[in-house]
Amino acid sequence: MTTPEHHSNDVPPAGPSSDGSDGTWTAQRIRALGPVTDLATAARIFGLSRSVAYDLAKRGQFPVAVLRFGSRYRVPVAAILHALHLPATDDPEPITPPPDDGDLIAGGRHASITPHRIRSHRLPHTPTEGNT
Template sequence: MHHHDNPPQSVPSSPAYIRATWGGTGSVEEASAAFGFSRAKGYDLVRRGEFPCRVLRIGRSTRVVTASLLRVLDSGEPEYSGTRDAHTAPA
């Protein structure tokens, strides 16, 4: 007999898991998984200024803003970080 007293564990890329375990930022790899694409695709989107949520470049590190990630997952509307880069032009 199986008891289902414990709530189901959240998937590591689910909004519930992200809210419970991330601080103010997360890795590009983790955020990419939440969007359903690979780490390589995530970093490619970051380089092009097209990652679906806001990213911060801190020295050589790139971090994803947790609140932005959750808003995008909830709404489906991207929040691009590249808007402050004046040299970013459409390809």
């Protein structure tokens, strides 16, 4: 028996749809799913068939953590976004200005780091024991 939870009408189709969208999963469309989604939808996002997704989930090998409630599987949308290296929110990351006296030296030169020492064009280099 199929329940409405397995075939939700608000889940976008995998292919081209009648509303003109091409069925591509964007970060915005994934976020619009809410906090969790069903395994079949998560499978479409990752390009997996439903049967493969259920097999992977049963073996604990689905690409992200899967929550199991009785016989139902749910996938956190945040985990999907993280696995795809997408931001969890629409808000852009705040841009942090570089520190005023960081390693950037006047004239656009940077301090150089080598495995044995740190050199800066601004600081005199005096060798120390083991650091020549």
